[in-house]
Amino acid sequence: MTTKTLTVVRDLLATNKQAAAAIRAELRARGILCVNLLSSPGSGKTTLLEALAERFRGRFRMAVIEGDIETERDAERIRAKGIPAWQITTGGACHLEARMIGKVLGEVPEAIDLLFIENVGNLVCPASYDLGEDLRFVLLSSPEGDDKPAKYPQAFLSADVLVLTKSDLFPVLPFDPARAAAEALSIKPGLEIFTVSALRGDGIDDLAGYLVQALERLRSGRA
Amino acid sequence: MHELSLVASVFEVLEEKAREHGAARVTRVVLKVGVMAGVVPDLLESAFETYKIGTIAETARLEIVVVPVKLRCPDCGGEAVREDTDFSCAGCGSRRVEIVEGRDLVVETIELET
Numbered sequence: 001m002t003t004k005t006l007t008v009v010r011d012l013l014a015t016n017k018q019a020a021a022a023i024r025a026e027l028r029a030r031g032i033l034c035v036n037l038l039s040s041p042g043s044g045k046t047t048l049l050e051a052l053a054e055r056f057r058g059r060f061r062m063a064v065i066e067g068d069i070e071t072e073r074d075a076e077r078i079r080a081k082g083i084p085a086w087q088i089t090t091g092g093a094c095h096l097e098a099r100m101i102g103k104v105l106g107e108v109p110e111a112i113d114l115l116f117i118e119n120v121g122n123l124v125c126p127a128s129y130d131l132g133e134d135l136r137f138v139l140l141s142s143p144e145g146d147d148k149p150a151k152y153p154q155a156f157l158s159a160d161v162l163v164l165t166k167s168d169l170f171p172v173l174p175f176d177p178a179r180a181a182a183e184a185l186s187i188k189p190g191l192e193i194f195t196v197s198a199l200r201g202d203g204i205d206d207l208a209g210y211l212v213q214a215l216e217r218l219r220s221g222r223a
Numbered sequence: 224m225h226e227l228s229l230v231a232s233v234f235e236v237l238e239e240k241a242r243e244h245g246a247a248r249v250t251r252v253v254l255k256v257g258v259m260a261g262v263v264p265d266l267l268e269s270a271f272e273t274y275k276i277g278t279i280a281e282t283a284r285l286e287i288v289v290v291p292v293k294l295r296c297p298d299c300g301g302e303a304v305r306e307d308t309d310f311s312c313a314g315c316g317s318r319r320v321e322i323v324e325g326r327d328l329v330v331e332t333i334e335l336e337t
Contacts, residue, residue, distance in 0.1 A: 002337050003250065006240060010330040012232045013260075094225055125225050128261035153308040154259055157322075187308055189318035 016129055019098035023105060023132025027115065032108075033215040034115045036131050038155055039139035041121030044165040044198055046074045048139065049116055051198040053081040055208045060113040060215070065104055067096040067120045074118060084109065095125035098132055113215055127154040135214060141165040142173050146180035149187055156184050161192045163207065168197040226262060229328060230270040234278060236330045241279050244335055249280040251334035257290045257325040264289060292325035 011017075027034050037045045049064055056062055064085040066074040075087035086104045088096060096119050108115060117133060119126040138159035140148055143166065149156045156162065162184050164177050181193050192210065196203035237249050252271075256262055264287045271285045291304045294312065301314035302323070311318050 004244060004246070004335045004337060005251075006244070006333050006335065008236060008240060008330045008333055010236050012229055012236075012328045012330065015232075093228070125261060150308055154261055157259070157310070187310060189310075 013128065016098050019102055020130035020132040023098055023101055024134070026105065027132065027134075028218065030110065030112075031219050032112050032115050033135070033211065033218050034117065034131075034133040035135045035137055035211070036117045036119060036126075036133035037137045037139065038119050038123065038126050038159065039121060039141070040123045040144060043121070043139045043141035043144060045118045045121070045139055046077055047198040048163065048165065048196065049078060049083075049118065050081055051196075051201060051204045052116075052208060052211075053078070053083050054201075055204050056114070057082075060212065061109075061111060062114045062116065063108050063112045065101060065108075065115070065117045067100075067118060069093070069120060084112075090120060093120070094122050095120055095129050096131060097129050101131050114211060123148070123152040123155045127152075127158045134218060135160045137161045137163055139163045139165050140180060140184075142167065142169045142175040142177075146176045146183070149180060149184040153187050156187045156191070159188065159191060161194065161210070164193065164195045166197060166199075167195050167202055168200050226266040226270040227274070229262060230267065230274045233271070233330055234274060234280065237278075237280050237283075237333060240333055241335060244337060246335035246337045247279070248336040249283045249333055250336055251284050251286065251332075252280065252330070253286045253288060253332040255288045255290050255327070255329040255331045257292070257327045259292055259322065259326045260328045262328055288331065290325050290327070293323050294320040295323045296320050 039045055053062055062083050064078045064083055066087045069090055069092055072087045075085040078085035088100050117131055136159045138155050184191055194203055194207045256264055275281055293304050295302045296312035296317050297319055298317040299315040301312055303313040310320055312320050
């Protein structure tokens with residue numbers, strides 16, 4: 001019996017990174033802007049997508065991939081807006097992985113401008129998994145508190161855009177949007193920040209405008 | 224909280240390497256875990272201890288090397304390890320730093336018995 005020591009150096013997230021790179025290449029070739037939405041449960045991801053669906057109606061074509069532990073509820077809400085939606089139920093898994101998106105991608109119609117992936121509500125695990133998106137949004141709703149960026153730094157560090165949601169509740173909650181923004185910027189300088197109330201429609205035009213610009217950059221090869 | 228599925232990926236690597244080298248047992252596994260890898264070393268260890276029962280690594284010892292966040296500054300060229308979440312350059316204060324280490328989860332070394 002002999003003992004042998006092997007240097008392996010195998011990145012365990014490599015399989016996901018490769019699958020994500022393939023998705024990114026395919027979507028860019030198809031001229032589709034892909035956005036991955038991260039947040040804790042109940043911070044308004046689906047409601048934001050409903051508001052964007054209204055704003056883009058007749059102008060830009062959206063599709064949505066929904067990730068949840070159980071139920072088709074979110075996909076049904078999106079389909080009710082006339083938007084194609086696929087539900088991935090992870091059956092307990094705390095995040096989506098690129099491989100799961102790859103399986104659905106073939107069903108996404110060619111004539112789509114924007115593909116949104118609504119990740120499983122969780123501010124921790126989804127941050128470690130690239131899904132092949134062009135932009136990562138992290139949502140922080142006012143009831144969650146303005147101290148969350150430093151408590152969940154990886155989600156904010158990995159994001160391109162911070163959306164402060166439920167701004168209609170700012171007046172009745174001890175939530176300071178300036179503090180949340182400053183803390184997020186100290187973790188990720190250059191983070192784009194938007195403030196919305198998806199229920200009232202406040203701030204949705206600005207966010208929609210930003211997405212349209214990102215789509216144009218992608219299609220002109222400047223992304 | 225997906226340590227168990229990550230441990231399953233570790234075992235795929237162990238089984239592959241044991242097969243390649245005709246090994247009967249895996250006796251030691253060294254994992255490098257970045258502090259920003261989204262993984263809790265204690266949970267990884269519990270998952271490993273549970274998963275290994277009945278496998279070729281049943282008697283294996285797990286060693287976890289925690290890798291701190293290392294930043295590189297494109298402005299002054301400096302590199303430094305950060306212990307907190309202040310992602311600015313320790314040398315010149317620039318905020319345009321890149322994270323060069325501390326986000327990965329790597330099977331570094333394994334010890335086999337043949």
